[in-house]
Amino acid sequence: MKGIRVLIVDDSAVMRKIVERCLRQAGIDVKEVIEAANGVEGLAAVQQGPMDLILSDINMPAMDGLEFLQGLRGLDNAKNTPVVMITTEGSESRVVEALSAGARGYIRKPFTPDQVKERVSPLLDGAR
């Protein structure tokens, strides 16, 4: 998939930069990165225009990642966008919760660029 638009939602600006770097290191052709510090900002960004990929933290102030996932369900712009959660919460119940709320994948922090590639690339190949 060429020149994708990615939304990275995380309350940590440093983590958003790390995720972006991992995507580029993974050889994913990123055209544009939009950053959001919580779910509210994330939903606003999706309303501005559709994304090809969304990566979201879970633990965030204002609106957490699971509420963000629920909010995305109501947006036409997000219908075909794969969402991958990137979080320190590695518990099975949280993974199940995120997947049943519509996430397509789950990456636990700390992670390697290879892990990001492994989870994200198959979602992009099947997207178009």
Added chain:
Amino acid sequence: MNRSLAERSASRARPDASWQVMMQAAIREVFQLMVGTDIQPADPPPESPSGGVSAMVGMAGALCGVLRLRCSEQTAVSIATKMLGGHEPGALSDTCDAIGEISNMVAGNFKAKIAGLCDACMLSVPTVVVGVDYDVYSLASPERVEVSMTYEGQPLWVGLEISS
């Protein structure tokens, strides 16, 4: 708190000798993967924690307590710089952000290593304090797991205070 967490937290996790080893392993993995630096346990450990940057993450569920990571501001800037791919953080807030995330990942990675804890304990958003002139008061006298590490020759201390 979801139902399974409430159920599981009925049985409190109790620290044993393995927790210190698990904590060291959790810290080393986070630093290897996110900072690109191999850090080692301090030998001998310093007498008391020092440094002007402290990050705290609350834990609730089968384990209730606070994980605290402390290092000097210089060390914190170095860690943040490496996390940012060699770009020095523009502001103190970016340094705090980086140290907060490190503490969050250490707490998450640690609980994932303790049997029965991963699913039964949740983490708070991290808080970072800058400055050396502060005291921490706990209501109960808590059990502690403390680990002193060496990051590029400089001390880095992680303590887990377990309440209740």
